[in-house]
Amino acid sequence: MDLGNLISRDGILPLLKASSKKQVLQELSSQAEELTGLDQRDVFDTLLQRERLGSTGVGHGIAIPHGKISGLKQIIGLFARLDDPIDFDAIDDQPVDLIFVLLAPESAGADHLKALARISRLLREPSAIEKLRVTKDRHGLHAILTEPAAAA
Secondary structure: OOHHHOOOHHHEEEEEOOOOHHHHHHHHHHHHHHHHOOOHHHHHHHHHHHHHHOOOEEEOOEEOOEEEEOOOOOOEEEEEEEEEEEOOOOOOOOOEEEEEEEEEEOOOOHHHHHHHHHHHHHHOOHHHHHHHHHOOOHHHHHHHHOOOOOOO
16 A cells, blocks of 8 residues: 555645644644545544544554545545644553544445555654654655655
């Protein structure tokens, strides 16, 4: 699964300012609305419902909120690099500063899982995480996120 097919430069927020998990999810939902035409509230509600099942803060300052949304035509990703880390109820109790949102059509099935696995592989790579943390522009972040899996 190539992340270049999932995330566009417009889906990257390089210096997001937010003070809470809710605010981050609202900002990313608003960006998702701009990219897809989906209703921001529907995206936000989907992500919030998933968070209620258990935090998507996977540790090491990273969160991967995700959900399936009616009306979406293809899987899309959004990425935010937070200006200041926030509490995200992560499994390691560490604040989060890198957030990759994955939205999938209700019919996505295995493709949704493959996309989550690809994102997880990238975000387990210490060199990729370090590059994401020091890169401050949209083009540079996009290049890091869309490097081929073998190079990441």
